[in-house]
Amino acid sequence: MEAVENKAKTVILEKLNKKPIIISGPCSAETETQMLETAQRLAKTGKVDILRAGIWKPRTRPGSFEGIGTKGLPWLQQAKKLTGLPTTVEVATGKQVEDALHFEVDMLWIGARTTVNPFSVQEVADALRGSDVPVLIKNPINPDLELWTGAVERVAKAGIKKIGLIHRGFSAYGNTEYRNAPMWHLAIEMKLRNPELLMINDPSHICGRRDILMDVAQKAIDLDYDGLMIESHIDPDNAWSDAKQQVTPERLAEMLDAIVWRKEDVNSEAFHAALEKLRQQINHLDDEMMQILGQRMKLAEKIGQYKKENNITILQTSRWNEILERAFVKGEKIGLSKEFVTKYFDAIHMESINHQNKIMNS
Numbered sequence: 001m002e003a004v005e006n007k008a009k010t011v012i013l014e015k016l017n018k019k020p021i022i023i024s025g026p027c028s029a030e031t032e033t034q035m036l037e038t039a040q041r042l043a044k045t046g047k048v049d050i051l052r053a054g055i056w057k058p059r060t061r062p063g064s065f066e067g068i069g070t071k072g073l074p075w076l077q078q079a080k081k082l083t084g085l086p087t088t089v090e091v092a093t094g095k096q097v098e099d100a101l102h103f104e105v106d107m108l109w110i111g112a113r114t115t116v117n118p119f120s121v122q123e124v125a126d127a128l129r130g131s132d133v134p135v136l137i138k139n140p141i142n143p144d145l146e147l148w149t150g151a152v153e154r155v156a157k158a159g160i161k162k163i164g165l166i167h168r169g170f171s172a173y174g175n176t177e178y179r180n181a182p183m184w185h186l187a188i189e190m191k192l193r194n195p196e197l198l199m200i201n202d203p204s205h206i207c208g209r210r211d212i213l214m215d216v217a218q219k220a221i222d223l224d225y226d227g228l229m230i231e232s233h234i235d236p237d238n239a240w241s242d243a244k245q246q247v248t249p250e251r252l253a254e255m256l257d258a259i260v261w262r263k264e265d266v267n268s269e270a271f272h273a274a275l276e277k278l279r280q281q282i283n284h285l286d287d288e289m290m291q292i293l294g295q296r297m298k299l300a301e302k303i304g305q306y307k308k309e310n311n312i313t314i315l316q317t318s319r320w321n322e323i324l325e326r327a328f329v330k331g332e333k334i335g336l337s338k339e340f341v342t343k344y345f346d347a348i349h350m351e352s353i354n355h356q357n358k359i360m361n362s
């Protein structure tokens with residue numbers, strides 16, 4: 001018995017030591033047949049390392065499918081027996097941790113809706129004490145790195161050695177391209193703060209739709225993430241949860257084939273490879289800055305419209321000084337010189353005025 005357990009521990013640790021780590025499986029375990037067929041088709045691709053499934057589903061509103069519950073855990077055990085794939089499930093309570101460990105789940109993850117709540121994270125951490133199961137921690141639904149860090153600290157304090165992060169994006173109000181805004185800079189900052197932790201990207205929950213999964217997965221690989229967690233289902237359109245974002249195991253394999261995998265830094269190319277990675281990160285941040293600037297201009301235009309309707313001047317010196325003062329204080333905290341902040345904001349201001357001018361005179 002102990003030998004079997006040790007073997008399982010070795011297998012999951014081996015999977016977590018390779019790169020990229022590919023985790024896939026349905027959003028939710030629905031039926032035994034669905035679970036076993038998904039696992040077998042995933043295993044057949046030869047591209048998946050770890051089988052995921054949601055057993056308890058914390059849904060935004062009651063009434064939708066809330067997970068099959070503990071009775072789904074033996075299906076995962078069976079799937080592992082058939083395919084050799086180690087398994088992972090989401091846990092949100094102490095009881096769920098006990099049940100998952102009882103049924104030999106190889107790795108656990110804490111969901112975004114749990115990471116936000118230190119009471120729940122602590123309960124999970126307390127239940128983890130004494131086990132050495134690897135734990136992945138999703139970012140909280142709100143863009144707060146302290147909460148994410150707090151969850152890592154609570155799990156680490158419970159004695160868990162192998163901890164990883166899952167970047168699944170952040171809630172944003174209103175309709176956007178993404179279900180959860182990626183805010184790549186936050187994940188990058190979290191990785192910079194915790195270089196020893198694995199960083200997995202979850203394109204499924206960032207995108208919320210199939211058509212842009214590839215794009216996000218590629219970005220993550222470009223940014224040197226350690227792996228991907230992508231939901232898959234034997235019949236995605238009829239999935240009981242997250243139908244729009246799931247893909248078949250075969251489609252997953254196609255996607256993984258199409259991704260351009262960035263090479264590890266090797267011998268003489270090490271320097272160039274490292275440089276290239278940093279440049280990719282800079283490109284992504286620049287893209288985000290441009291997008292944010294575009295949004296800022298849209299807001300300025302709205303204000304322009306309002307000023308026009310009320311016959312108010314475009315230039316409001318007191319408001320501008322207030323903006324600059326705020327920027328100086330912030331800039332100083334993050335190491336930006338007053339000179340740079342002034343130039344940067346002057347340029348933004350001029351562009352804003354040009355946009356408002358157009359509105360005023362249209």
Ligand code: PEP
Binds near residue numbers: 027138205
């Ligand atoms: C999930 O992985 O199915 C899930 C519920 O994700 P999240 O916690 O990111 O919403």
Ligand code: MN
Binds near residue numbers: 027028231241242
């Ligand atoms: Mn899901």
